[in-house]
Amino acid sequence: MSLIIYNAALLDAEGQLSNQDIVVENGIIQKIVPAGTLEVEASGTTENTVIDAKGMLVSPGFIDMHVHLREPGFEHKETIETGARSAAKGGFTTIACMPNTNPITDSPEVVELVKTKAKEADLVHVLPYAAITKGEKGEELTDFAALKQAGAIGFTDDGVGIQKAQMMKDAMALAKSLDMPVIAHCEDDSLVVGAPVNEGTFAKKHGLKGIPNESEAIHVGRDILLSEATGAHYHVCHVSTEQSVRLIRQAKSIGIRVTTEICPHHLLLSEEDIPGLDTNWKMNPPLRSKRDVEACIEALEDGTIDMIVTDHAPHSSEEKAKGMLKAPFGIVGLETAFPLLYTKFVKTGRWSLSFLISRMTSDPAKVFGLKAGRLEIGAPADITIVDLNKTKAVNPDEFATKGRNTPFGGWELTGWPVTTIVSGKIVWSE
Ligand code: DOR
Ligand code: ZN
Ligand code: ZN
Numbered sequence: 468m469s470l471i472i473y474n475a476a477l478l479d480a481e482g483q484l485s486n487q488d489i490v491v492e493n494g495i496i497q498k499i500v501p502a503g504t505l506e507v508e509a510s511g512t513t514e515n516t517v518i519d520a521k522g523m524l525v526s527p528g529f530i531d532m533h534v535h536l537r538e539p540g541f542e543h544k545e546t547i548e549t550g551a552r553s554a555a556k557g558g559f560t561t562i563a564c565m566p567n568t569n570p571i572t573d574s575p576e577v578v579e580l581v582k583t584k585a586k587e588a589d590l591v592h593v594l595p596y597a598a599i600t601k602g603e604k605g606e607e608l609t610d611f612a613a614l615k616q617a618g619a620i621g622f623t624d625d626g627v628g629i630q631k632a633q634m635m636k637d638a639m640a641l642a643k644s645l646d647m648p649v650i651a652h653c654e655d656d657s658l659v660v661g662a663p664v665n666e667g668t669f670a671k672k673h674g675l676k677g678i679p680n681e682s683e684a685i686h687v688g689r690d691i692l693l694s695e696a697t698g699a700h701y702h703v704c705h706v707s708t709e710q711s712v713r714l715i716r717q718a719k720s721i722g723i724r725v726t727t728e729i730c731p732h733h734l735l736l737s738e739e740d741i742p743g744l745d746t747n748w749k750m751n752p753p754l755r756s757k758r759d760v761e762a763c764i765e766a767l768e769d770g771t772i773d774m775i776v777t778d779h780a781p782h783s784s785e786e787k788a789k790g791m792l793k794a795p796f797g798i799v800g801l802e803t804a805f806p807l808l809y810t811k812f813v814k815t816g817r818w819s820l821s822f823l824i825s826r827m828t829s830d831p832a833k834v835f836g837l838k839a840g841r842l843e844i845g846a847p848a849d850i851t852i853v854d855l856n857k858t859k860a861v862n863p864d865e866f867a868t869k870g871r872n873t874p875f876g877g878w879e880l881t882g883w884p885v886t887t888i889v890s891g892k893i894v895w896s897e
Contacts (some may be wrong), residue, residue: 470516470891475525476503482821491848493888501843506671520852527828528560528849532835533776538584540569545781551590555866555895558884559799560849561839562593567626572708573598573609575617582618588845590894594620599638605630611641621648625704628654628686635690639699643867649701653686663791669738678753689724691718703727705778707752708760710794716771718785726834728776729763731807744791747874751796762864774831777804799870813851852886
């Protein structure tokens with residue numbers, strides 16, 4: 468079985484586009500040659516799938532290291548299959564899923580279940596994270612060695628912060644001994660009591676309690692010191708504040724092993740944009756001030772922030788209808804991430820196309836040691852084809868995810884993925 472992509476617009480190392488033909492065999496990229504120079508050997512046995520990509524960007528498949536797939540336990544919000552299909556539709560070929568399911572992914576059995584379901588779905592690569600603490604209760608460490616053995620790629624209690632410093636220190640020491648990363652949702656609960664939005668202009672206007680920047684940054688600062696003490700690779704989830712990026716920048720400058728990620732919504736929206744008491748704008752961390760947004764954009768640009776992730780967090784419409792105080796935090800993100808960022812940062816001239824692509828492909832691959840994120844001979848054929856001229860409005864009713872919870876409904880965006888290829892197989896096509 469082979470696949471040939473003709474006339475692919477490929478980004479080279481200098482960020483220039485050139486026209487190439489790509490030959491894939493048995494899921495591996497075998498040849499990349501200037502368009503028009505391919506000599507196809509006549510073969511009676513091989514069956515070729517052929518794609519003419521004329522006028523299309525051909526990118527390494529996107530990688531999202533922070534996704535909620537909800538299975539087991541919350542299949543009404545999403546299943547591994549619907550989440551993987553949503554990823555494929557959004558151009559993602561590898562996703563890493565969070566353990567805040569029911570049961571929590573805190574045992575080898577649940578890791579195995581996630582892997583089995585992902586294999587059955589047979590769409591994109593699904594990499595499971597396991598919990599740091601049993602039940603994500605912050606009281607007792609899970610069996611890291613057994614979870615690693617079962618296939619977990621890192622440890623996180625995403626959804627909640629680890630409240631006790633000693634617990635985090637023990638987790639990092641153990642993770643370090645196994646050469647595994649610790650991924651942290653940073654939130655000090657004592658600073659956040661019953662607050663649905665950022666502590667700032669929107670909260671004030673609507674008489675709501677606010678989530679202060681320090682609730683995130685205090686954990687970031689604490690954990691940087693624990694990473695320094697233990698030598699563990701510490702990865703900060705969905706960074707959102709000026710203070711957090713300041714701490715991470717300084718830690719990186721002195722060689723502490725800290726990495727981080729940011730979501731499209733924290734790059735594009737501030738609390739000032741929230742139209743009213745609409746729970747499609749409620750997520751954790753919340754939309755911050757304009758000043759935080761600009762500090763985060765600059766931090767992504769200077770490499771303080773390593774990668775873009777979506778924190779895809781589907782919820783049912785019934786749950787999201789409970790009002791600003793009671794509705795769960797979270798928005799979906801897989802199917803809008805690339806067009807949002809391409810339209811708002813590349814088309815406007817602030818970023819180069821290659822900058823955006825690297826923050827969504829080779830950069831996360833490098834941080835997490837994945838054999839993915841590059842189109843080169845010998846690499847797995849995980850490929851996303853994008854129509855950079857296609858413009859359409861975001862229509863949540865057309866999403867492959869079960870979630871409809873997005874603040875971006877109706878946004879006119881350009882640059883839509885049209886074909887997604889995983890291990891040489893087309894898993895989604897328009
Ligand atoms: O908005 C969020 N949703 N933030 C989190 O930390 C958890 C996530 C979820 O699981 O819904
Ligand atoms: Zn989180
Ligand atoms: Zn999350």
